[in-house]
Amino acid sequence: MIYHYPVLQVIIPLLGAPLCLFIRVPRLVGFFAVLVSSLSFLISCGLRQQVHLYGTIVYELGGWAAPWGIEYRIDQLNSYLLLLVSGISTIVLIAAQTSIKKELPENRHIFFYTSYLLCLTGLLGILATGDAFNVFVFLEISALSSYTMIALGTDRRALTASYQYLVMGTIGATFIIIGVGLMYMMTGTLNMYDLAQRLPEVYKSKTVLCAFGFFIVGVCLKLALFPLHLWLPNAYAFAPSIATAFLAATSTKVAVYLLIRYIFSVFGIDFVTTSLPLHDIFLVLGLIGIFATSISAIYQRNIKRIFAYSSVAQIGYMILGLAIGTELGLTATLLHLFNHALMKGTLFLAIGAVVYRIGSSQLNHFAGLGKKMPLTMAAIVAGGLSLIGVPLTVGFVSKWYLIVALLDKGWWPVAVLVLISSLLAVIYVWRVIEWIYFSQPRIILDDVREAPMSQLIPIWLLVLANLYFGVDTRLTVGVSKLAAQSLFGVTP
Amino acid sequence: MNIIGLYNYWIVVLLMMIGFYIVIAHENLIKKLVGLSIFQTSVFFFYISMGKISGATAPILDEKWQLYSNPLPHVLILTAIVVGIATTALGLSLVVRIQEAYGSIEESEIQVQDTHDELENHLEAYGPGPNFAILNQDLNK
Amino acid sequence: MSFLALTALAIVRLKDLFAVVMLSGLYSLLSASFFLSLDAVDVAFTEASVGAGISTLLFLASLKLVGRYEKKSRYKPALALGIVMVTGALLVYGTLDMPHFGAVDAPIHQHVAPRYINDSMTEIGVPNAVTSVLASYRGFDTLGETLVIFTAGIGVMSLLLVSRQTKDQSKKKVPADMQQQIILRVVAKMMIPLILMFGLYVQFHGDYGPGGGFQAGVIFAAGVILYTMLFGLSSAQRVFKRQILELLTAFGVLLYGGVGVVSMLLGGNFLDYNVLRHDPVHGQHLGILLVELGVGITVASVMILVFFKFTWRTVKHKYNQ
Numbered sequence: 001m002i003y004h005y006p007v008l009q010v011i012i013p014l015l016g017a018p019l020c021l022f023i024r025v026p027r028l029v030g031f032f033a034v035l036v037s038s039l040s041f042l043i044s045c046g047l048r049q050q051v052h053l054y055g056t057i058v059y060e061l062g063g064w065a066a067p068w069g070i071e072y073r074i075d076q077l078n079s080y081l082l083l084l085v086s087g088i089s090t091i092v093l094i095a096a097q098t099s100i101k102k103e104l105p106e107n108r109h110i111f112f113y114t115s116y117l118l119c120l121t122g123l124l125g126i127l128a129t130g131d132a133f134n135v136f137v138f139l140e141i142s143a144l145s146s147y148t149m150i151a152l153g154t155d156r157r158a159l160t161a162s163y164q165y166l167v168m169g170t171i172g173a174t175f176i177i178i179g180v181g182l183m184y185m186m187t188g189t190l191n192m193y194d195l196a197q198r199l200p201e202v203y204k205s206k207t208v209l210c211a212f213g214f215f216i217v218g219v220c221l222k223l224a225l226f227p228l229h230l231w232l233p234n235a236y237a238f239a240p241s242i243a244t245a246f247l248a249a250t251s252t253k254v255a256v257y258l259l260i261r262y263i264f265s266v267f268g269i270d271f272v273t274t275s276l277p278l279h280d281i282f283l284v285l286g287l288i289g290i291f292a293t294s295i296s297a298i299y300q301r302n303i304k305r306i307f308a309y310s311s312v313a314q315i316g317y318m319i320l321g322l323a324i325g326t327e328l329g330l331t332a333t334l335l336h337l338f339n340h341a342l343m344k345g346t347l348f349l350a351i352g353a354v355v356y357r358i359g360s361s362q363l364n365h366f367a368g369l370g371k372k373m374p375l376t377m378a379a380i381v382a383g384g385l386s387l388i389g390v391p392l393t394v395g396f397v398s399k400w401y402l403i404v405a406l407l408d409k410g411w412w413p414v415a416v417l418v419l420i421s422s423l424l425a426v427i428y429v430w431r432v433i434e435w436i437y438f439s440q441p442r443i444i445l446d447d448v449r450e451a452p453m454s455q456l457i458p459i460w461l462l463v464l465a466n467l468y469f470g471v472d473t474r475l476t477v478g479v480s481k482l483a484a485q486s487l488f489g490v491t492p
Numbered sequence: 493m494n495i496i497g498l499y500n501y502w503i504v505v506l507l508m509m510i511g512f513y514i515v516i517a518h519e520n521l522i523k524k525l526v527g528l529s530i531f532q533t534s535v536f537f538f539y540i541s542m543g544k545i546s547g548a549t550a551p552i553l554d555e556k557w558q559l560y561s562n563p564l565p566h567v568l569i570l571t572a573i574v575v576g577i578a579t580t581a582l583g584l585s586l587v588v589r590i591q592e593a594y595g596s597i598e599e600s601e602i603q604v605q606d607t608h609d610e611l612e613n614h615l616e617a618y619g620p621g622p623n624f625a626i627l628n629q630d631l632n633k
Numbered sequence: 634m635s636f637l638a639l640t641a642l643a644i645v646r647l648k649d650l651f652a653v654v655m656l657s658g659l660y661s662l663l664s665a666s667f668f669l670s671l672d673a674v675d676v677a678f679t680e681a682s683v684g685a686g687i688s689t690l691l692f693l694a695s696l697k698l699v700g701r702y703e704k705k706s707r708y709k710p711a712l713a714l715g716i717v718m719v720t721g722a723l724l725v726y727g728t729l730d731m732p733h734f735g736a737v738d739a740p741i742h743q744h745v746a747p748r749y750i751n752d753s754m755t756e757i758g759v760p761n762a763v764t765s766v767l768a769s770y771r772g773f774d775t776l777g778e779t780l781v782i783f784t785a786g787i788g789v790m791s792l793l794l795v796s797r798q799t800k801d802q803s804k805k806k807v808p809a810d811m812q813q814q815i816i817l818r819v820v821a822k823m824m825i826p827l828i829l830m831f832g833l834y835v836q837f838h839g840d841y842g843p844g845g846g847f848q849a850g851v852i853f854a855a856g857v858i859l860y861t862m863l864f865g866l867s868s869a870q871r872v873f874k875r876q877i878l879e880l881l882t883a884f885g886v887l888l889y890g891g892v893g894v895v896s897m898l899l900g901g902n903f904l905d906y907n908v909l910r911h912d913p914v915h916g917q918h919l920g921i922l923l924v925e926l927g928v929g930i931t932v933a934s935v936m937i938l939v940f941f942k943f944t945w946r947t948v949k950h951k952y953n954q
Contacts, residue, residue: 007903014780015890018883061773063905067745070773111791118784125777133568137777140575141784144582148788151586156593157609160602163586167515170528170579174535177572178508181535182727185542188744190564198744210727301613362613500734502725503638509721510641517713520703522650522696526657530641533664533684540673545742546735550672551762552843553754559737561672562746563762567771569676570763571778574847574932577683578785581939584695585792588946591699598704 005047006059006072009082010124012039017117026109030100033113034093037120041086044079051079058130066130067191073130076483077334081127081257084338088249088345089120095458096242099352102359103240104152112152116246119145123254132180132190132266135258136173139222143169146251149243150235161234168221168231175218182211183266192266203271212267212276216259223255225319226289229312233296236308237361241352244304248311249345253337256318260333263322264487273325282323287417289316294424298431304361306428307347310387313421314340320418321402327484328405334480335401339386339394339469346462347383350376353451353459358443363432368441372448375456377436382463384429386470389422393470397477500541507534519599521587525580532576539565539572637663648703650696658689674843675763682851687936690858694943698950758914759921760841767845768921772904776889778847779928786882786935793942821863828856836929837922846925850932857933858940866944878938885931889924896920 001008016036020029050057051074059072074082093116104112122142126135147169151162184190186207187198202208217228224232232252236244263272272278290313297309314336321333353376354369355361370377386393389400399422406415450456469476511534514527543565551563587597594602640660647653661684668677732739753765767775836849861869893904901908906920 004897004903007897011890011893011903014776015887015894017780018783018886018890021879021883059902061903062769062771063902063907064770068748069770107794108791111787114787115784115791118780118787121780131774133571133771134774134777137571137575137774137781140579140781141777144578144781144784144788147582147586148784148791151589151788151792155609156590157606159586159590159593160606163521163583163590166579166583166586167524167528171512171515171531173575174532178535178538178724181539181542184565184741185731186740188740188742188746190745202740205730207727207730210723213723498728498731498733501728501731505721505724505728507637507641508724509717510638510645512720513713513717514645516716517710518703520650522692522699523644523653523703526644526653526692529657529684529688530644530660533661533680536676536680537664537667540668540671540676541734542732542739542741543673544671544735545737548672550674550843551750552674552841553750553760553762560750560762562742563749563766564741564746566673566676566763567766567774569673570679570767570847571774573676573679573683574778575781577688578781580688581691582785582788582792584691585789585939585942588695588698588943589792597699601704 002046002050004059005043005050006057006074006128007061009040009043009047009086010072010121010128012036012043013117013121013124017114017121020110020114020117024110026106029110029113030093030097033117034090034097036117037086037090037093040120040124041083041090044082044086047074048079048083050074051076067189067194070129070131070134071191071193072128073193074128076479076486077260078127078257080334080338080479080483081253082124084341085123085127085250085254086120088341089116089246091458091461092242092246092249092345092349095245095349095352095455098452098454099242099356100240102356103154103242108152112149112240112243115145115148115152116243118142119149119246119251123250126254127257130192132183132192132195133177134190136177136180139173139176142251142254143173143222146243146247149247150239152243153238153240155238157234158238161231161238165231165235168228172218172221175214175221179211179213179215179218182207182214186211192261195266196268199267199271203275209275212272215262216278219255219259219262223252223259223315224312225315226285226292226312229289229293229315232312233305233308236311236348237302237304241304241348241355241361244308245345245348245352248308248348249341252311252315253341256315256333256337260322260330260487264330269325269488279323279325282319283414286316286320286323287414289313289319290418290421291424294421294428297428298424300428301363302361303351303363303366303432304348306363306432307344307351310425310428311340311344313425314344314387317398317402317418320414321405324405324409324411326405326409327481327488328401328408330484330487331477331480332398332401332405334483335476336398338476338480339398339466342394342462342466342469343383343386346379346459346466347387349455349459349462350379350383353455356451356455357448358445360443363435364439364442366432366435367439368436368445369448370437372445373450376451376459379459379463380436381433382466384432386466388425388429391470392467394466394476395470397470397473401477501538504534504537504541507537510534521590521597521599522584525583525587528583529576529580532572536569536572539569637667649701650703651693651701653703654689654692654696657692658685661685661688675761675845675848678843678848679851682848682855686855687851687858691939691943694940694947697947698943756913757917757921759917761843763843764845764921764925765917768924769904769906769917772920772924775924775928776886776893776904779886779889779931782932782935783882783886786931786938789939789942790879793946818863821859825856825860828859829853832856832933836925846928847932849925850929851936853929853933854936854940857937861940861944866941866948870941873937873941875938875941878934878941881934882931882938885927885929885934887927888930889927892920892923892927 056075122138125138186202293309293312300306321329386395389395511531543562548559548561551560665677665681757765832853835844899908906917907913909916
């Protein structure tokens with residue numbers, strides 16, 4: 001059975017999703033989804049262990065050897081992310097049980113859970129696969145299901161947000177298949193490993209360069225790199241809170257993974273650095289992105305939008321780590337990938353709990369909640385501090401590594417800019433804290449109580465993870481380093 | 493020779509760009525979807541073109557033939573067509589819902605209404621302040 | 634090719650969405666014939682049934698709900714043109730080093746693909762190489778594709794939910810738009826069984842000629858949709874219950890995945906059909922038959938369901954007015 005782990009990981013949610021329609025009872029479907037997701041999570045733990053012991057695992061789907069068939073290729077990097085995605089998904093689903101009941105009309109519950117599991121399948125599929133075209137198929141599964149989840153939001157703006165995302169997402173996906181097609185044309189293969197072997201022969205060709213360009217632009221649309229991020233804030237703000245928590249914590253991370261995978265394992269870092277000024281582009285876009293979106297975050301009135309803009313800014317940090325182009329830089333990116341998923345998971349789940357109680361995510365409605373929902377608010381504060389990068393939180397660890405990597409490269413002005421940008425985070429997080437603790441309530445809060453246990457437990461699990469990994473960095477830093485080393489080692 | 497060998501691809505590029513242009517330049521939500529499907533279909537041309545071998549036949553194996561076109565791009569495009577129709581169906585149902593919620597499927601008109609929503613949220617939350625005037629101006633534009 | 638370009642340009646200019654949709658149907662039909670000339674028979678078949686058939690129908694159904702004219706609006710062609718020009722220029726630049734159109738010695742014909750052509754007959758025993766690659770070598774992609782359709786089905790179902798109230802109203806007979814057309818009805822009565830038969834033929838004949846689960850599903854759905862248009866939604870729904878359709882969409886995916894799970898239990902890898910029977914080629918046959926059936930079921934039921942959902946909305950609007 002252990003032998004089948006790589007595929008079971010994806011197959012379980014894949015078959016779980018259609019089974020939801022057969023169960024038909026909304027409550028049961030909720031439990032079932034938790035079960036499915038936690039099974040996936042357990043398997044990914046096992047998988048992680050295996051990779052740790054024996055190195056890269058290859059699984060041939062259909063029994064056909066790659067490059068004729070499709071293979072799953074699990075290595076240091078994606079086993080780590082599989083763990084992250086399936087873990088977060090399980091935690092979020094636990095909180096979903098109550099939150100969804102409140103936010104969506106009952107006849108949509110089943111559809112929501114089905115879409116959620118489909119989205120999980122898509123994300124896990126992208127992470128696990130070693131085939132360039134298979135990526136596109138699973139990308140579309142996750143994308144279509146996220147459009148659905150977002151459109152289920154109750155505000156009518158959820159519909160336009162979802163539509164916008166659909167158009168942008170499809171353009172991105174189409175760019176990606178143009179890129180894949182061009183690569184295929186020059187090499188005759190779709191398998192990533194095989195591509196890496198055969199691409200060096202044709203490095204000089206304009207077609208490969210063009211393939212790379214299209215691929216990068218397509219992925220950057222998906223990961224909402226500034227200035228291609230316009231679809232993101234509305235999508236996050238108007239989606240059901242659970243969908244926001246899940247997507248914010250995982251989906252852009254998976255896109256960042258794709259970027260890393262292609263830069264390092266397919267094209268090879270040598271090609272990337274010699275053929276295009278990609279690092280400079282990433283550096284500039286990353287920095288402008290951090291500043292522009294952090295400033296936008298300060299001016300938002302909806303707390304979901306504040307943190308949605310901040311998500312785009314955090315992606316800027318990850319891209320900055322990539323732009324450094326050293327092993328240390330990549331480690332910082334991977335660390336931030338993991339840590340940011342924890343922070344945003346916490347924040348959006350906590351906001352979800354507030355929406356559950358007061359039915360709004362307007363910032364001013366949070367006034368006075370510090371007394372009414374102390375535990376939830378404390379979680380928001382913890383997440384916010386982590387976002388700023390205060391010591392003892394995960395945010396500190398990844399910022400620290402980023403700055404070390406920047407100084408190591410000798411880019412001290414950039415390091416200074418990163419520090420300044422943290423001040424912007426202080427401002428928008430402080431605005432939230434000010435409303436929560438130091439303002440008079442704007443709405444009647446008499447019958448508002450602390451969030452239910454089923455939400456508090458997942459929220460606090462994430463908060464504790466935030467703190468634990470902020471202090472004990474052996475695991476996360478160790479794994480990120482290993483992954484970064486293997487990526488730099490693999491390249492020819 | 494060079495020009496003839498690539499002419500086919502250039503036309504495909506032209507078609508792709510027409511589709512792409514419709515998507516980003518037009519404001520009507522239905523038309524955007526039409527553009528999107530043209531854009532995608534043109535990408536399909538590109539894949540299928542590269543699978544073609546001059547003088548070959550369709551890849552249905554038979555003793556009569558020796559040379560077949562490459563079946564792999566065909567398979568990929570079959571998959572992509574399905575993905576395309578799936579996206580279109582979902583997009584259209586979104587458009588229908590948007591029409592019901594906003595009474596319009598023109599991007600600019602929807603934006604005006606969105607600003608209006610924002611304004612109401614703001615009014616309810618903060619009362620008329622300096623920002624209110626700015627928002628109101630946006631609305632009246 | 635030039636027709637294609639002309640059609641596309643006309644779509645850019647026209648304001649009448651009805652014409653735009655019709656032209657895009659034409660565009661699909663033209664592209665199907667273009668695919669045919671490039672030896673991609675399966676793709677041509679699919680494009681004709683999907684692009685020119687189902688997708689045009691869906692567009693028309695939604696036009697009925699949203700109105701047919703595009704408003705003249707201040708759009709920002711300069712920026713868009715700029716972006717498009719840059720992208721196009723990049724692509725043309727990329728074509729410069731491409732292997733020429735139709736060349737035998739292009740890399741894609743040297744690597745990977747030859748095995749499909751040379752060995753698929755002995756390894757899988759199905760003459761249509763596209764089917765062997767689709768259902769077996771790259772069977773997992775096809776499972777993903779089925780899941781995409783299912784996802785879209787879920788999306789449309791949840792977005793266009795029909796309230797109970799509308800359902801009650803529709804118990805009264807809903808007249809179809811074309812119910813008065815006697816000639817059409819008579820012709821259709823003869824046609825529909827043929828279409829459905831043809832769908833089944835395509836489903837099970839995909840191993841030998843062009844066709845397969847996906848095309849069959851679409852054709853089957855087209856037959857049902859034709860019936861709906863002529864005889865009204867309520868009579869169509871008597872045959873195809875909504876709940877059963879919903880379950881069928883899921884069932885197709887489960888059938889496909891189930892074949893994979895069974896092959897895993899029998900000791901092979903996921904979707905390894907060789908182990909399904911004692912003889913690998915027979916196993917492949919059985920496996921391909923079943924997964925194609927899975928694809929067909931999901932595609933047909935999702936398409937029918939989506940069309941029903943759109944039509945329900947129209948009914949609802951009629952009653953609301």
